[in-house]
Amino acid sequence: MQQADRQISAMEAQIALPRENGELVFQAPWEARAFGLAVALNQQDLYKWREFSAELAATIAEAEQNDDPASYYTRWIASLEELIIAKGLLSREQLDAKTAEYAANIHDDHGH
Numbered sequence: 458m459q460q461a462d463r464q465i466s467a468m469e470a471q472i473a474l475p476r477e478n479g480e481l482v483f484q485a486p487w488e489a490r491a492f493g494l495a496v497a498l499n500q501q502d503l504y505k506w507r508e509f510s511a512e513l514a515a516t517i518a519e520a521e522q523n524d525d526p527a528s529y530y531t532r533w534i535a536s537l538e539e540l541i542i543a544k545g546l547l548s549r550e551q552l553d554a555k556t557a558e559y560a561a562n563i564h565d566d567h568g569h
Contacts, residue, residue: 464506465496472513475529488530495537504544512536512543 465474474492475482483489499506513536519525520532527535541547547555 464499464510468510469514472510472517483530484528488528488533491530491534491537495533498537498541498546503546504540509536509540512540 468474481492483492495509498504499509513533516532516536516539520527538552542549542552
């Protein structure tokens with residue numbers, strides 16, 4: 458985790474993680490999960506952190522150019538999805554199916 462910590466700390470200002478008093482700030486549990494997923498996939502050597510950072514920078518720049526009010530972690534997830542597809546880890550169809558499956562389970566009254 459130390460290498461990931463260094464890479465995260467070194468992220469350029471325009472893509473730096475939201476912090477308060479030096480600590481990472483998450484507005485909702487899904488944001489922390491999105492952060493953890495990106496770090497975990499990187500630690501499994503599925504992509505280089507600089508690849509994710511470059512994708513995040515492009516996503517943020519495009520969103521700002523289009524006055525997209527999406528939150529930082531919405532942009533983070535969009536970047537992660539694009540990188541996962543570009544790396545061939547999942548197809549767009551597989552990702553959409555997994556997303557729908559997860560969303561259905563969230564609303565499952567049985568809590569499975």
